[in-house]
Amino acid sequence: MCDLVQKYNVPGPRYTSYPTVPYWDLDGFSGEKWKETVARSFQESNDTSGISLYIHLPFCESMCTFCGCHKRITKRHDVEMPYIRSLLKEWELYRRLFGHRPVIRELHLGGGTPTFFSPENLQVLLRGIFSHADRAEDWEFSFEGHPGNTTREHLRVLYEAGFRRVSYGVQDYNESVQKAINRIQTFEQVAEITRISREEGYTSVGHDIIYGLPLQTVSHMEETLRKTAGLQPDRIAFYSYAHVPWLKGNGQRGFRESDLPTAEVKRQQYEMGRNMLVESGYKDIGMDHYALPSDGLYRALQSGGLHRNFMGYTVSRTRLMIGLGVSSISDSWYGFAQNVKNIEEYEHLLESDIIPVYRGHVLSEEDEVVRRHILDLMCRFETRWDLGLPEGPLSDIRERLRETEADGLVRMEPDRLLVTEPGRAFIRNICMAFDLRLHNKAPETRLFSMTV
Structure with missing residues (x-):
């Protein structure tokens, strides 16, 4: 191997x-063509499979230097409600294309840090979404939680809205690695929020683990995975650090290139990690993903119901996925469209009743x-x-x-x-x-x- x-x-x-995004035909794309594919896909799929909804919540209080996601760093929480109003306006513009009330089968809150938002404001957002939509009978709602700021109140509000799955970004438990990537959280914090999540009724708790991080050794990876296996999260995303500073700017330059593991060390981390996960009872789902046999992701793999979209692997196979929020990517099955990445531009376009996409691709x-x-x-x-x-x-x-x-x-x-x-x-x-x-x-x- x-x-x-x-x-x-x-x-x-x-x-x-x-x-893939670098190969999109931007010249053959337009906002009008995009709206046509959305309307077509909705009419073909809403009554049978429902639609998927991804909501990007971009705010974080601090910069994690390994992160490739689109975010804005701020400690000001007065940004929450204006952004929520823009999300609901974007949702309204898409609903105008649908023609009748949508059925949401899959909903995911990503970021950024979704739990940057207060439980009360998340409740406002979700009530606004579902005041004009129905929940499918076999719904699958999930969110990304930060072990350092997710509270029992967050979990309760989201559970009441139908959320049953949460994933926590762990990355690595070693203190030196955490300082290098500016993501400080203790094993005790992760263990406690995992326990609370299950206590509140969440049926699938996931942990994200990254190998190839700066200053990370094979023994660091082994210790992190040993602790992780002891908590038995239902799903584990075990993936390689994507070092792409030429795409992501200063966020991934918070450490020296020489701090990154060599290709040989990274290979050892991967092989050891994969073996440890399999030996701990996890099943290999596909690229970077592992799940316990009791988890729905593994059952979907066994039954042939597994699907993959911009949210990663999912058990919900829908044709139409609408992405709300800055930088979000939507998929109509016949085309893709990405929103603008600047928050002020995003809000301005929505104030002018314009769906805020800036690039896309219509599939041949x-x-x-x-x-x-x-x-x-x-x-x-x-x-x-x-x-x-x-x-x-x-x-x-x-x-x-x-x-x-x-x-x-x-x-x-x-x-x-x-x-x-x-x-x-x-x-x-x-x-x-x-x-x-x-x-x-x-x-x-x-x-x-x-x-x-």
């Missing part, structure tokens, strides 16, 4: 979308087929050859897969491609073989983080 990790550790997309027929291949690989570890690509591109894809087949990562059969058990760790690399846009126009500069 170690030789394979070294061989396949190359820059590559995470495939929360296809085409070829894009739709490739997307199905990549989703099938990401969510079911197999895909069929007969989804609709012409023989020319398919032949090129098979040729690119020859080496991964020789390495035992995939098995090519006459009617389908199967990812082997060892191949699951390299699913990003396997998907890259299908990425026609990536191969038609190789990037001239580095766009993506490393795959391992």
